[in-house]
Amino acid sequence: xxxxxxxxxxxxxxxxxxxxxxxxxxxxxxxxxxxxxxxxxxxxxxxxxxxxxxxxxxxxxxxxxxxxxxxxxxxxxxxxxxxxxxxxxxxxxxxxxxxxxxxxxxxxxxxxxxxxxxxxxxxxxxxxxxxxxxxxxxxxxxxxxxxxxxxxxxxxxxxxxxxxxxxxxxxxxxxxxxxxxxxxxxxxxxxxxxxxxxxxxxxxxxxxxxxxxxxxxxxxxxxxxxxxxxxxxxxxxxxxxxxxxxxxxxxxxxxxxxxxxxxxxxxxxxxxxxxxxxxxxxxxxxxxxxxxxxxxxxxxxxxxxxxxxxxxxxxxxxxxxxx
Numbered sequence: 001x002x003x004x005x006x007x008x009x010x011x012x013x014x015x016x017x018x019x020x021x022x023x024x025x026x027x028x029x030x031x032x033x034x035x036x037x038x039x040x041x042x043x044x045x046x047x048x049x050x051x052x053x054x055x056x057x058x059x060x061x062x063x064x065x066x067x068x069x070x071x072x073x074x075x076x077x078x079x080x081x082x083x084x085x086x087x088x089x090x091x092x093x094x095x096x097x098x099x100x101x102x103x104x105x106x107x108x109x110x111x112x113x114x115x116x117x118x119x120x121x122x123x124x125x126x127x128x129x130x131x132x133x134x135x136x137x138x139x140x141x142x143x144x145x146x147x148x149x150x151x152x153x154x155x156x157x158x159x160x161x162x163x164x165x166x167x168x169x170x171x172x173x174x175x176x177x178x179x180x181x182x183x184x185x186x187x188x189x190x191x192x193x194x195x196x197x198x199x200x201x202x203x204x205x206x207x208x209x210x211x212x213x214x215x216x217x218x219x220x221x222x223x224x225x226x227x228x229x230x231x232x233x234x235x236x237x238x239x240x241x242x243x244x245x246x247x248x249x250x251x252x253x254x255x256x257x258x259x260x261x262x263x264x265x266x267x268x269x270x271x272x273x274x275x276x277x278x279x280x281x282x283x284x285x286x287x288x289x290x291x292x293x294x295x296x297x298x299x300x301x302x303x304x305x306x307x308x309x310x311x312x313x314x315x316x317x318x319x320x321x322x323x
Contacts, residue, residue, distance in 0.1 A: 010040035031066030073105030080130035103170030181205030197287035221270035
């Protein structure tokens with residue numbers, strides 16, 4: 001098992017994200033994972049820097065810790081040729097510490113370029129074509145591609161690492177899990193769903209299984225849950241909502257019914273490691289082995305100390321409990 005730290009790119013500016021990545025390395029995390037957004041989920045969060053610039057700075061400031069996007073959509077706001085080049089460059093700058101996490105995207109970030117946001121079936125078809133283009137370019141040489149949705153014309157990525165980045169594909173259902181198995185190197189999900197891991201394995205997937213666990217550290221439960229409610233209540237709206245709304249004001253409206261008590265039920269909150277371990281155990285039981293802690297608490301440095309002193313060893317000792 002490896003343990004990752006989620007860099008909340010919607011809640012912190014670029015310099016602070018780099019600082020947190022350095023602290024995560026010092027605290028003993030195995031990797032950091034960063035979302036690739038154009039907008040935050042809520043205006044209260046107040047940030048959304050360019051992920052690839054921040055990751056490049058992190059690569060330069062760290063020595064050991066892995067880096068990952070969680071996740072990039074390589075089909076609308078970006079063309080997959082750009083992501084193939086960006087990922088290859090970051091792999092070189094980080095000495096092969098980078099994992100490319102990809103998914104079919106959210107309207108929140110992709111609508112900004114004015115090309116619309118297609119239905120889920122087309123988004124997954126586009127993702128499949130994007131992965132084919134990225135793999136093609138990573139073979140080296142000049143390449144062209146003509147798909148139903150995406151094109152590539154006489155393109156070459158000149159700077160390729162000897163070891164190409166692993167690709168983790170986000171999946172919310174069996175169809176995307178098959179894409180992860182067929183064209184990716186790993187699975188990425190945000191729910192403790194054993195059936196999703198089973199679908200990935202049934203389709204031939206043998207790679208790592210990434211997931212995010214929502215937590216909120218503070219010195220008391222009330223402060224932790226209130227902080228999580230203020231910045232991260234959008235996470236309780238569900239993926240059907242999260243994929244489709246265009247702007248933070250829409251998420252404000254969609255999450256208006258979410259109470260602090262609701263957040264407390266979904267997040268491991270406060271200074272006691274017990275609920276954190278119970279939350280992670282659910283994901284371990286479902287078959288995930290790359291556990292990303294997504295801290296929505298108000299004290300990042302306190303959380304790093306809490307992880308080092310109370311969580312790290314205990315999480316690493318967790319094993320799946322037979323059903």
